[in-house]
Amino acid sequence: MAPAKPSSSKDTYSVILPTFNERQNLPIITWLLNRTFTEQNLDWELIIVDDGSPDGTQEVAAQLVTAYAPHVLLRPRTGKLGLGTAYVHGLQSARGNYIVIMDADFSHHPKFIPQMIAAQRAGGFDIVTGTRYAGDGGVYGWDLKRKLTSKGANIFADTVLRPGVSDLTGSFRLYKRAVLERLFECTEARGFTMQMALAVTAKSKGYSIGEVPISFVDRVYGDSKLGGEEIVEYAKGVLQLWWST
Numbered sequence: 245m246a247p248a249k250p251s252s253s254k255d256t257y258s259v260i261l262p263t264f265n266e267r268q269n270l271p272i273i274t275w276l277l278n279r280t281f282t283e284q285n286l287d288w289e290l291i292i293v294d295d296g297s298p299d300g301t302q303e304v305a306a307q308l309v310t311a312y313a314p315h316v317l318l319r320p321r322t323g324k325l326g327l328g329t330a331y332v333h334g335l336q337s338a339r340g341n342y343i344v345i346m347d348a349d350f351s352h353h354p355k356f357i358p359q360m361i362a363a364q365r366a367g368g369f370d371i372v373t374g375t376r377y378a379g380d381g382g383v384y385g386w387d388l389k390r391k392l393t394s395k396g397a398n399i400f401a402d403t404v405l406r407p408g409v410s411d412l413t414g415s416f417r418l419y420k421r422a423v424l425e426r427l428f429e430c431t432e433a434r435g436f437t438m439q440m441a442l443a444v445t446a447k448s449k450g451y452s453i454g455e456v457p458i459s460f461v462d463r464v465y466g467d468s469k470l471g472g473e474e475i476v477e478y479a480k481g482v483l484q485l486w487w488s489t
């Protein structure tokens with residue numbers, strides 16, 4: 245892909261990558277991120293927020309910090325404190341005026357980042373979200389139960405809250421930094437409900453959201469941390485948002 249001319253030479257993209265047991269995925273995703281941003285001639289950094297993974301993710305991350313200096317930072321925490329607070333923790337160290345949030349397991353492929361940046365620039369959006377449920381977007385490798393859970397979660401939230409965003413539970417997003425900071429200030433949800441809460445709150449505050457279709461491919465290495473508890477938490481979160489908006 246041809247390098248994108250930066251709209252401003254001051255733009256910096258901070259990728260916040262929460263990790264828990266991602267030792268096998270981390271070197272490859274870092275390599276791909278480096279290639280993507282280098283090809284695009286963009287200033288970037290990667291902030292790895294690892295929650296004391298027992299599989300040695302932090303040792304791998306420490307090597308990547310050296311190998312890709314000064315682009316990669318490790319901001320570890322001692323216990324598994326969850327995805328949402330990992331983003332908040334990572335944001336504290338970020339120097340970018342744009343923040344990319346994604347998973348480390350290739351379900352969110354770095355190849356979509358240039359499209360998200362192009363969409364943001366073209367539309368001036370506050371947020372660009374990767375969507376599995378519009379245009380060419382799709383999900384690959386999930387069993388029927390997981391597909392129905394994800395689709396059902398989106399239909400449920402869309403029916404109750406009507407935010408006009410096609411993929412409310414997806415977490416592959418590009419935010420203007422100031423917008424994400426503001427949303428964290430006024431959004432309490434930090435569990436699996438958070439992606440949905442951030443998008444719904446953003447809409448209610450008048451922030452613009454663009455969408456880029458993505459292919460979400462299920463992880464090859466490691467396991468998803470989504471369980472029954474998160475699904476119940478999500479349903480409660482939708483109803484709380486409905487009540488409070």
Ligand SMILES: Nc1nc2c(ncn2[C@@H]2O[C@H](COP(=O)(O)OP(=O)(O)O[C@H]3O[C@H](CO)[C@@H](O)[C@H](O)[C@@H]3O)[C@@H](O)[C@H]2O)c(=O)[nH]1
Nearest residue numbers: 262263264293295325326327330347348413415468469470
């Ligand atoms: N630091 C940290 N990272 C975590 C934690 N739990 C998960 N992660 C990391 O967060 C990313 C996503 O975790 P998964 O466990 O693979 O998530 P998932 O079940 O596949 O859910 C994904 O898809 C959902 C929608 O279908 C999303 O709602 C969710 O945010 C996530 O993107 C991975 O990089 C994983 O290592 C945690 O407690 N702490």
